[in-house]
Amino acid sequence: MLGREIDVWDFDEGATKIRRFLRPRKVLLVLDDVNHSDQLDYLAGKEDWYGFGSVVIITTRDAHPLVKHGVVRRSEVQVLNTDEALQLFFQHAFRKGYPEQSYRDLSNQVVKYAKGLPLALKVLGSFLHGRDIPAWESALAKLRKVGDAEIFEALKISYDGLDDHEKNIFLDIACFHIGYNKHKVMQLLDTCVFAATIGIDVLAKRSLLTISDAGILEMHDLLREMGLEIVRRESPDEPGKRSRLCLEDDVIRVLEKNRVRNFLQQ
CATH class of the missing domain: 1.10.8 (Helicase, Ruva Protein; domain 3)
Structure with a gap:
């Protein structure tokens, strides 16, 4: 938004820069898939952050952040008839x-x-x-x-229909490669003996993955959550036994457990 690369050291500093940049301008701001009230505090701020006539649109699957932030005009998206x-x-x-x-x-x-x-x-x-x-x-x-009861199971039917290589590609992208360039990801996956070119094409044709005009890999949030849940179910209580560590908390948990184990062995 600022038109140049800037260094931001903390949330408050970033919010201040955004507020100074937006205040004199009439803007259309869209915040998609908000899941925590802090995101609204630091990115959307208050009405005096923007110029007169500005419009802020927020999408979320949890109404609580909207209520907490004081958003008055709320509308629930209806399913298809x-x-x-x-x-x-x-x-x-x-x-x-x-x-x-x-x-x-x-x-x-x-x-x-x-x-x-x-x-x-x-x-x-x-x-x-x-x-x-x-x-x-x-x-x-x-x-x-x-x-x-869960749309997870409906989406997982398409995942179950993949072969082993395609499943691995899907899980790797869901855990690590969303937002990255398609060709760079293909090169990386090919080093893991995955047939990445055809695998990514299969995922795209089955609507499990989308590729932007700029060649960036994208995935619907529900599909990504399905991938993370599939990995979690490999070992619900022991992250270190899973095929992938997708979340920061799980990485820290495994490293701390290994550190304690090594200490006790010494």
């Missing part, structure tokens, strides 16, 4: 605005399960694209078995 959900699902499952006649009833069942959530419709549709009716029936049977 049945017709909208069907159209979105058809586009991903059949690559057109209508289904094959023999798949119509199965399509209605998938859409009913997804409950109007666009991400689930895209992921499930991309996963089922080109598959025969028995494969659709098998996927629906699995959805019914796990229940509909």
Whole structure:
């Protein structure tokens, strides 16, 4: 925003620089996926941070930060209605605005399960694209078995359909490489004996990964959370036994445990 590289040593200093820069200007500010009130305190501030006529839009899956910050005008995003959900699902499952006649009833069942959530419709549709009716029936049977309490299980069906190399690529990107250049990540993954080029292409076609026009790897927050949860479930109580350490707290926990163990051995 400042148009140049600057060094910021703490949150208060950064907030001060943002406030000084924005105060005389009429701005449109969008803060996406806010999950803590501190983010609003340091990035959105108060109304006197901006020039007259400015608009601040905040998206979040937790209303508490908005309440705590005093945001008055709040609106809950509605899920897709049945017709909208069907159209979105058809586009991903059949690559057109209508289904094959023999798949119509199965399509209605998938859409009913997804409950109007666009991400689930895209992921499930991309996963089922080109598959025969028995494969659709098998996927629906699995959805019914796990229940509909967590969208995690619906998204994980597409992950389960990947081969081992593709699963590793997905988990590596979810844990470490979101926001990085596609080609640099491919070079890194290829050193791990992963077929990165075709693997990333498969993930993108299944809507598990998106690539920006600038070649940056991006992933929906729910998909990233699914990846982190898959890794966590490898060993819920012992981070050191997982295939990856994705979170800073887990890294610190493992290092501290190893330090204590080495001390006791000495």
